[in-house]
Amino acid sequence: MQLSYDIYHPFVADSGATGPSVVITAGVHGDEYEPMTAAFNLIEKIQGQVKKGKLIIVPVASPDAYRSCSRLGSDGLDLARICPGKADGTGSERAAFRVSSLIKKADYYIDLHTGGKVLNIYPLSGYMLHASPEVLQKQQWMAAAFGLPVVWGTDSALNGRTLSVARDANVPAIYVEYGGGDPFNDTVVEAYVAGCLNILAGLQIIDDTFKLNNPLYWVEDNTPDKGHLQSKMPAPSDGIFIPTVKPGDIVLKGSGWGRIIDLAEKKEWRIETEEEGMVLFQRCTSFVHKNDALGGVLPITKPGKIQIV
Ligand SMILES: [Zn+2]
Numbered sequence: 473m474q475l476s477y478d479i480y481h482p483f484v485a486d487s488g489a490t491g492p493s494v495v496i497t498a499g500v501h502g503d504e505y506e507p508m509t510a511a512f513n514l515i516e517k518i519q520g521q522v523k524k525g526k527l528i529i530v531p532v533a534s535p536d537a538y539r540s541c542s543r544l545g546s547d548g549l550d551l552a553r554i555c556p557g558k559a560d561g562t563g564s565e566r567a568a569f570r571v572s573s574l575i576k577k578a579d580y581y582i583d584l585h586t587g588g589k590v591l592n593i594y595p596l597s598g599y600m601l602h603a604s605p606e607v608l609q610k611q612q613w614m615a616a617a618f619g620l621p622v623v624w625g626t627d628s629a630l631n632g633r634t635l636s637v638a639r640d641a642n643v644p645a646i647y648v649e650y651g652g653g654d655p656f657n658d659t660v661v662e663a664y665v666a667g668c669l670n671i672l673a674g675l676q677i678i679d680d681t682f683k684l685n686n687p688l689y690w691v692e693d694n695t696p697d698k699g700h701l702q703s704k705m706p707a708p709s710d711g712i713f714i715p716t717v718k719p720g721d722i723v724l725k726g727s728g729w730g731r732i733i734d735l736a737e738k739k740e741w742r743i744e745t746e747e748e749g750m751v752l753f754q755r756c757t758s759f760v761h762k763n764d765a766l767g768g769v770l771p772i773t774k775p776g777k778i779q780i781v
Pocket residue numbers: 500501504585586587588
């Protein structure tokens with residue numbers, strides 16, 4: 473069993489026994505520190521525990537973005553928009569190629585994220601509404617098993633993502649989002665380690681008790697582009713953003729989301745909620761630029777499961 477890894481080479485634990493192959497990535501965005509720490513902790517915890525199949529963990533998918541302390545690499549590229557990347561491209565393109573090559577060969581794939589420096593996200597497991605019922609069912613199982621309160625299935629049309637590579641290769645895949653902004657939040661790390669371990673237990677890759685989790689809110693929404701957070705609720709102006717809601721709140725359409733005050737122009741904008749539902753994420757920087765996403769709503773107002781087609 474090979475246990476070594478470094479920032480450019482994944483951790484690989486191959487049991488040699490028949491079983492599924494699972495790939496876990498963190499650090500697709502270089503400013504998401506809790507996922508990278510969770511992957512690191514998982515590697516330490518899992519050593520010698522893989523009894524069936526194979527586990528591959530990539531703690532820092534984009535070393536260049538990590539070194540830049542940035543969502544993007546120093547080439548200005550977002551790894552999650554350029555998959556499957558290029559073997560002989562820029563730093564981010566090569567990183568996307570390395571990760572994509574691993575995902576294509578996996579039987580299950582988990583991608584760990586947060587809102588980075590700018591968004592605070594309510595804990596969720598997400599997947600693409602895959603055309604194959606078999607792949608979709610496995611994704612639904614993974615998303616629930618991860619144990620976060622929200623499960624969110626969105627349309628499968630987005631390209632360039634790690635999940636797009638998984639979709640095209642018919643590999644069941646989920647991404648998870650939880651928190652973001654400073655300071656570092658150890659609760660996220662613990663939830664991510666527990667979520668990964670539960671899926672590995674459910675797949676019998678490790679000998680551990682599998683816990684059947686029931687998500688609080690489960691939304692499957694096939695409306696085009698719903699899964700794209702960065703385009704939601706664009707700021708009308710540069711200025712100081714003063715929010716009045718927080719992730720997890722239930723809001724009504726047209727109710728207040730916050731204010732933006734532009735001291736240079738001596739203007740103030742009231743930000744209103746575009747639809748009723750649960751506050752899924754919110755901008756967590758005090759200063760915003762015009763068109764920055766100020767937040768988004770999950771179209772559900774009470775615990776349960778809904779489908780929007
Ligand atoms: Zn991310």
